[in-house]
Amino acid sequence: MAKQFARSYTSDHQIEADGSVHFACSADTAQWPWLTLGARHPITIQAQNFWTSVGAILALGGMEEGQWSALTWTDWRCSDADAGMAVHGTYTRETVGEEENYIIRLFDSKALEIVHMRGRGVVFRNRNFEEWRGKAKREAKASSAPDARNESVLFVPREALGIGPLEHALVGEMCADGVTIPALVSRENGLPPANPMLGGSGDHVNSVHMIEAARQALCLMNGDPAVTVIGGEMELNRYVELGTPFALKVAARSEAEASFTLEQLGRACARLTLRMA
Numbered sequence: 001m002a003k004q005f006a007r008s009y010t011s012d013h014q015i016e017a018d019g020s021v022h023f024a025c026s027a028d029t030a031q032w033p034w035l036t037l038g039a040r041h042p043i044t045i046q047a048q049n050f051w052t053s054v055g056a057i058l059a060l061g062g063m064e065e066g067q068w069s070a071l072t073w074t075d076w077r078c079s080d081a082d083a084g085m086a087v088h089g090t091y092t093r094e095t096v097g098e099e100e101n102y103i104i105r106l107f108d109s110k111a112l113e114i115v116h117m118r119g120r121g122v123v124f125r126n127r128n129f130e131e132w133r134g135k136a137k138r139e140a141k142a143s144s145a146p147d148a149r150n151e152s153v154l155f156v157p158r159e160a161l162g163i164g165p166l167e168h169a170l171v172g173e174m175c176a177d178g179v180t181i182p183a184l185v186s187r188e189n190g191l192p193p194a195n196p197m198l199g200g201s202g203d204h205v206n207s208v209h210m211i212e213a214a215r216q217a218l219c220l221m222n223g224d225p226a227v228t229v230i231g232g233e234m235e236l237n238r239y240v241e242l243g244t245p246f247a248l249k250v251a252a253r254s255e256a257e258a259s260f261t262l263e264q265l266g267r268a269c270a271r272l273t274l275r276m277a
């Protein structure tokens with residue numbers, strides 16, 4: 001395994017003649033605490049999206065030492081409601097028009113499908129990455145007014161968000177405009193050891209943070225900490241800076257789904273949709 005990834009959620013990769021990959025999934029909750037959230041939780045699914053796709057790409061030789069991947073789009077749907085935790089899965093690819101997507105399907109010990117995920121991204125070399133990101137982070141800090149720093153987000157009480165004692169609120173109460181929900185992901189609420197359920201590069205707000213912020217916003221909007229998410233979609237266009245407040249703005253809402261535009265420092269960075277049972 002490339003040394004930029006010190007551990008792997010997947011193992012026993014078997015590459016088929018058609019380029020598909022079969023793999024086993026870890027059940028080690030000490031290494032992967034988010035497994036304790038359940039097989040259908042958005043955090044679990046998005047973490048699996050990252051680790052299974054990276055594991056398959058590494059097995060196929062699609063990433064070299066010193067390279068990283070960046071997700072640009074993904075959607076998923078939960079499958080069998082009776083399925084348990086993932087024990088194995090498959091990685092395949094599809095071409096849709098000019099786009100090439102990966103497809104990941106995860107299965108439990110009884111071969112019940114848990115989730116069907118599609119996604120695409122880019123692989124890039126780490127040359128000058130730290131310098132480039134350092135400049136972006138300095139600009140983000142300089143652009144944040146003193147009253148827009150961490151203390152400006154008054155987080156919603158955890159009992160309204162369906163989170164456990166090891167998790168943290170990422171969102172504040174909806175603003176008076178009825179569409180804007182402030183949010184903040186920092187090292188203190190979004191990264192281990194403070195929050196063992198969320199991880200990431202530590203450089204910026206990752207997709208798993210975004211989907212959890214959207215899930216918490218959905219709980220807030222519905223007045224239901226136990227809202228059940230059965231699918232969703234994310235389109236990621238810009239890096240979101242860690243430790244800098246951002247906003248989830250409700251773009252569309254129905255009984256079946258809610259869509260948000262994620263904005264930070266006046267820029268639209270992502271669009272997130274969650275579908276409900």
